[in-house]
Amino acid sequence: MNTTLAVTRIGHACQLIEFGDTRVLTDPWFTQKATYYPGEPVAATVSELGRIDALVISHEHYDHCDLDALVAGGFDLDTPVIGPGTVAELARQRGFRNVQAIESWESATTGDLTVTATPGKHGVHEVTFVLQAGGRSVFFGGDSLRVPELDEIPARFGQVDLALLPTNGLCLRPLNMRQVVMNAEEAAALTAVLNPVMAIPQHYAFHSGQLGDRMITRGNQDPRHYADAVARLAPQVAVRLVLPGTRVEVPHAALTS
């Protein structure tokens, strides 16, 4: 398969994934609040995104499901939205007209693109995704914890070209430091299982403001910890730490028997 696979992180877990001409946007986030800051420049406004063929959303938290920003920015409400039932309900309420709800191991298709929900775990109901088109495949980890079922992905889907994984190990201070996102070490261990051609960390720059970082959340903001752990656990996997707005083309897997 000669389909070009490219990814541009817009910011946080919002990724613009291109399978040839098919353009998919994940977990949209374009605004900020008093206790939610991207912690990095956001690479595009809603109107600068250009055509989007599918919107794929892992869960309903504001920093992953900024539907209000999309609506305010004039986003095409006929764009297919794919996500778990919790997200589907919100999307319909906001006026999206083409919404498909999928839960773990269920698939939806739009055009050439097949999106399969894979298990996830977070503070609220969350799924992760395997996206496939033109013979290329991407695992999108949202901001999930590492759950054992994700280890089934290679057996079910074969070669993963690109893994997009959260790495900040976010803990919630008011909930006794309950961990709600996989950390760098856990993400690297999952990377070793998925064995993608390339892995790109996401969901690490985010912060909750000066007091919020001390009272609400604790997260690791340094993506090098993930790169170092992958170098140790899966040295064959290329890790790219990318600033928002940098378009990265993912090489094809080497042909092996």
Added chain:
Amino acid sequence: MTPTPEAGSLRPTRTETHVLDTPAGPVELTVQDRDRTRPYLLLHGGGGVATMTGFAGLLTERTHARVLLPTHPGFAGTPRPEALSSVVGLAKTYVALLDQLGLSDVTVIGNSFGGWLAAEIALLDSPRVSGAVIVNGIGLDVPGHPATDVRGLSPAELSALSWHDPAKAPRPTGTGPGPDVRALLNYTGPAMSDPTLAERLGQVHVPFHVLWGESDGIVDLEYGKAFAAAVPMSTFTPIPRTGHLPQLESPEELLGALLDLGNH
């Protein structure tokens, strides 16, 4: 030596009165404004300000600092007075900028030509500048390790010299972000180095940190070590799998190396 400034005078407390339109009518507020935000001055190289923009955003957002990113006069079509024609002259201009903005505890970071400029700023002994970081700087004469002359190179040749992995280089868009050699030569002269710099660097009195993309094909790793060796008490940190433009090729690694200082 200029006289030592009085404590607090470089960034004085400013007391200002603001008049606000509120539902209760105009309200006059008197506010003391005390600012110790950490400032950075980021200095670009021959590739222009675009080579620093992404890193400026990263540095600002991740460190919650104030980051100044000037365009050197003459680059990107900006005006440059005829008499502003040396690296030292440009360095003095930037110290004047810090004076005008009333900043102190400024860390100056420069890449390539900007590294040379940062070194010259450090040598001006401004009480506003508390440190300099050189990232694959040029300007030094290092015996046996000359800087590669980039004049007349094709974009592909330049990319091969500048990047550890040229596949990571941004796709050339039309005219492309090639180095603005003419704007550069106005400051550096045709030799693009200063034979007196190495000796003068012995007079740097502020903390001086040299970071170097190891795969640089323009100024190599030994050149970087010589840059650090010229400055008393400096530190040297190589950045692996990275070429001449670490802020573009490995921005997170560059930021990490900067913030890791003192954590060992």
